[in-house]
Amino acid sequence: MESKKITIKDIAKVANVSHPTVSMALNNRPGVGEKKRQEIVHIAKQLGYQPNLVAKALVSNRSYTLGLIINNISDQFYTDLAKGVEKAADESGYNIILCTTNDSLNSQKKYLDILQSRGVDGIIISTVSARDPHINFLVKEQFPFVCINRVSLDRSLDNKIDYVILDNYSAGYKGIEHLWKLGHDRIAVITGSLDASNAIASLKGTKDFLLDLQIKMDPKLLREGNYSRKTAYNAAKQLVKLKKPPTAIFAQDDNMALGVREALLDLDLRIPEDIALIGIDNIEMGTLTGIDLTTISQEKYEMGYLGAKILIKTIEKKVPAMVEKIVLAANLIVRKSCGYSQCGYKR
Amino acid sequence: MESKKITIKDIAKVANVSHPTVSMALNNRPGVGEKKRQEIVHIAKQLGYQPNLVAKALVSNRSYTLGLIINNISDQFYTDLAKGVEKAADESGYNIILCTTNDSLNSQKKYLDILQSRGVDGIIISTVSARDPHINFLVKEQFPFVCINRVSLDRSLDNKIDYVILDNYSAGYKGIEHLWKLGHDRIAVITGSLDASNAIASLKGTKDFLLDLQIKMDPKLLREGNYSRKTAYNAAKQLVKLKKPPTAIFAQDDNMALGVREALLDLDLRIPEDIALIGIDNIEMGTLTGIDLTTISQEKYEMGYLGAKILIKTIEKKVPAMVEKIVLAANLIVRKSCGYSQCGYKR
DNA sequence: CTGAAAGCGCTTACAG
DNA sequence: CTGAAAGCGCTTACAG
Numbered sequence: 001m002e003s004k005k006i007t008i009k010d011i012a013k014v015a016n017v018s019h020p021t022v023s024m025a026l027n028n029r030p031g032v033g034e035k036k037r038q039e040i041v042h043i044a045k046q047l048g049y050q051p052n053l054v055a056k057a058l059v060s061n062r063s064y065t066l067g068l069i070i071n072n073i074s075d076q077f078y079t080d081l082a083k084g085v086e087k088a089a090d091e092s093g094y095n096i097i098l099c100t101t102n103d104s105l106n107s108q109k110k111y112l113d114i115l116q117s118r119g120v121d122g123i124i125i126s127t128v129s130a131r132d133p134h135i136n137f138l139v140k141e142q143f144p145f146v147c148i149n150r151v152s153l154d155r156s157l158d159n160k161i162d163y164v165i166l167d168n169y170s171a172g173y174k175g176i177e178h179l180w181k182l183g184h185d186r187i188a189v190i191t192g193s194l195d196a197s198n199a200i201a202s203l204k205g206t207k208d209f210l211l212d213l214q215i216k217m218d219p220k221l222l223r224e225g226n227y228s229r230k231t232a233y234n235a236a237k238q239l240v241k242l243k244k245p246p247t248a249i250f251a252q253d254d255n256m257a258l259g260v261r262e263a264l265l266d267l268d269l270r271i272p273e274d275i276a277l278i279g280i281d282n283i284e285m286g287t288l289t290g291i292d293l294t295t296i297s298q299e300k301y302e303m304g305y306l307g308a309k310i311l312i313k314t315i316e317k318k319v320p321a322m323v324e325k326i327v328l329a330a331n332l333i334v335r336k337s338c339g340y341s342q343c344g345y346k347r
Numbered sequence: 348m349e350s351k352k353i354t355i356k357d358i359a360k361v362a363n364v365s366h367p368t369v370s371m372a373l374n375n376r377p378g379v380g381e382k383k384r385q386e387i388v389h390i391a392k393q394l395g396y397q398p399n400l401v402a403k404a405l406v407s408n409r410s411y412t413l414g415l416i417i418n419n420i421s422d423q424f425y426t427d428l429a430k431g432v433e434k435a436a437d438e439s440g441y442n443i444i445l446c447t448t449n450d451s452l453n454s455q456k457k458y459l460d461i462l463q464s465r466g467v468d469g470i471i472i473s474t475v476s477a478r479d480p481h482i483n484f485l486v487k488e489q490f491p492f493v494c495i496n497r498v499s500l501d502r503s504l505d506n507k508i509d510y511v512i513l514d515n516y517s518a519g520y521k522g523i524e525h526l527w528k529l530g531h532d533r534i535a536v537i538t539g540s541l542d543a544s545n546a547i548a549s550l551k552g553t554k555d556f557l558l559d560l561q562i563k564m565d566p567k568l569l570r571e572g573n574y575s576r577k578t579a580y581n582a583a584k585q586l587v588k589l590k591k592p593p594t595a596i597f598a599q600d601d602n603m604a605l606g607v608r609e610a611l612l613d614l615d616l617r618i619p620e621d622i623a624l625i626g627i628d629n630i631e632m633g634t635l636t637g638i639d640l641t642t643i644s645q646e647k648y649e650m651g652y653l654g655a656k657i658l659i660k661t662i663e664k665k666v667p668a669m670v671e672k673i674v675l676a677a678n679l680i681v682r683k684s685c686g687y688s689q690c691g692y693k694r
Numbered sequence: 695c696t697g698a699a700a701g702c703g704c705t706t707a708c709a710g
Numbered sequence: 711c712t713g714a715a716a717g718c719g720c721t722t723a724c725a726g
Binding site: 005007008009019020023024027029051052054055056057058059060 | 718719720721722
């Protein structure tokens with residue numbers, strides 16, 4: 001298929017040395033004179049030599065390749081995160097094998113196996129479930145990997161896995177706090193998939209706020225979503241039909257908030273006049289004029305970037321293998337969907 | 348680092364056969380009895396054998412890996428396309444190495460080299476420039492690759508490169524046609540980067556429409572953009588300040604249309620009452636209620652999917668090496684940003 | 695400072 | 711139907 005590629009043996013022949021000498025010269029290892037090295041480098045360039053990274057990977061057990069597992073490449077949340085991973089990888093000379101699971105644990109398991117078979121040096125996984133059965137073996141094998149976005153809640157794994165997550169707890173807390181201060185008493189909450197640690201944490205933050213103020217929440221106002229726009233859309237339509245409908249909705253992710261938004265607008269309800277709306281994540285769509293979604297900002301890019309950095313550090317063992325746990329800040333971003341600028345806080 | 352992996356030699360030892368026999372058994376090749384094969388397969392499973400795909404790739408010169416080169420992973424246009432690629436790759440058992448160039452030709456060249464070094468079986472490239480200097484060598488080496496989204500306009504490459512593109516010409520034609528029929532005479536056009544074939548084609552479609560009707564375009568109303576929201580934002584602000592400002596703006600990509608939209612809204616201009624706005628691509632953001640961007644729909648997902656399919660077919664040579672050229676349809680999607688529902692066509 | 699040997703994990707071709 | 715040999719392109723020891 002391809003015209004035959006130049007190998008170090010071809011270079012060796014021209015340079016009149018053995019091929020291991022070529023290897024050492026090209027890799028700047030000691031054991032070959034400076035003059036000869038330059039000559040070899042020159043010949044390599046002239047012949048248009050490109051190292052065969054597959055062979056290199058086989059012999060060195062280092063591929064300079066990282067696996068990245070995300071849920072959905074159409075979801076801005078995951079692409080922001082992927083962008084950070086890409087950046088960190090690029091800075092250190094790694095390439096990314098991208099795997100998307102589309103919410104399937106089976107698919108995740110499949111990719112975990114494939115990535116190992118492909119000899120990646122490490123894996124960045126953003127999709128683990130709270131009781132994920134598939135990462136134990138990575139821990140046992142001491143295969144380098146880092147969890148971002150979601151972590152396992154399995155106690156036996158405590159202190160064994162590097163992670164970088166967002167402060168979902170604070171996000172859940174701050175979101176409901178904002179709505180409550182604006183005077184809302186009937187606040188509906190649409191959570192993420194409750195088998196994911198981030199959704200669990202957000203909900204806990206929300207509940208703790210209510211607990212702190214000794215407020216009881218109407219269970220009818222609590223809905224489990226799955227971070228998809230569609231389910232949030234449907235949930236919102238149901239919430240509005242309640243005998244005592246909510247005056248505010250806290251969708252615990254901007255994608256869901258946008259789904260809620262569509263539902264409310266379809267029903268000719270005004271945001272925030274009829275129903276206030278807040279999300280979490282601060283994705284780009286929410287920033288558009290006319291959307292103006294109030295939300296809790298999360299450092300998605302940084303999460304990907306730091307996750308990859310930590311993984312690379314682990315792989316390159318520049319540092320004693322200390323487990324790193326990082327939680328990135330969550331901050332309220334006030335736009336127009338809650339009505340703060342019109343009314344201000346009432347309590 | 349990892350606990351030692353099981354290899355075919357380990358299996359061979361247990362099964363009391365030679366390791367090539369194990370290889371043949373596991374790969375369902377003739378030359379090993381059915382009973383023995385099943386025994387070997389069983390042992391492999393028990394030992395938790397995972398083939399080393401790196402070694403396999405080295406010896407077979409087939410990695411079941413594809414390189415995908417896109418501009419920007421934060422851009423919905425490219426992620427839609429990547430989603431199609433992913434799907435096709437997954438269906439045929441390939442994985443994707445993702446490379447993002449961020450509009451840099453140097454970066455593109457770098458990734459082209461790296462991908463070959465990494466032994467990918469083929470490359471899907473969505474970022475070639477009209478006079479791209481870096482793909483000739485792929486053609487010369489007969490390295491399998493397919494252009495999507497953009498093609499080279501170099502005549503010497505005609506009929507040598509598979510491609511799947513969108514019908515940008517029609518998009519450019521239909522966009523201005525819609526505005527013209529609505530009664531607009533001063534229509535501004537913000538093009539994509541004019542070193543890219545898709546931008547060139549869109550602009551040609553637009554110009555041809557005007558030519559067909561023998562309409563002269565005020566050159567002040569033509570702006571070169573670069574598919575980024577920011578430049579379009581700035582261009583729009585300038586256009587509006589013109590002595591004779593346009594009554595409609597045709598941004599030849601939805602990202603730019605959204606930039607224009609922000610600019611107009613910042614200036615308290617209404618869309619479409621004060622200025623009509625149309626884009627190209629039909630990205631998701633334009634579909635949100637309140638954005639309601641009229642646009643020309645492009646089959647981005649299909650483009651990625653078909654591109655990858657064609658590439659895989661080429662790689663697997665299931666078909667005589669006929670060059671495939673596919674142009675996907677462009678259709679007008681009427682929403683609210685041009686005012687059609689209020690006024691209808693005037694001519 | 696240099697060369698020849700061995701090996702990474704696999705597959706292909708060639709004897710028995 | 712099975713085994714032993716050779717080799718993919720590279721690197722890492724180990725002699726001289």
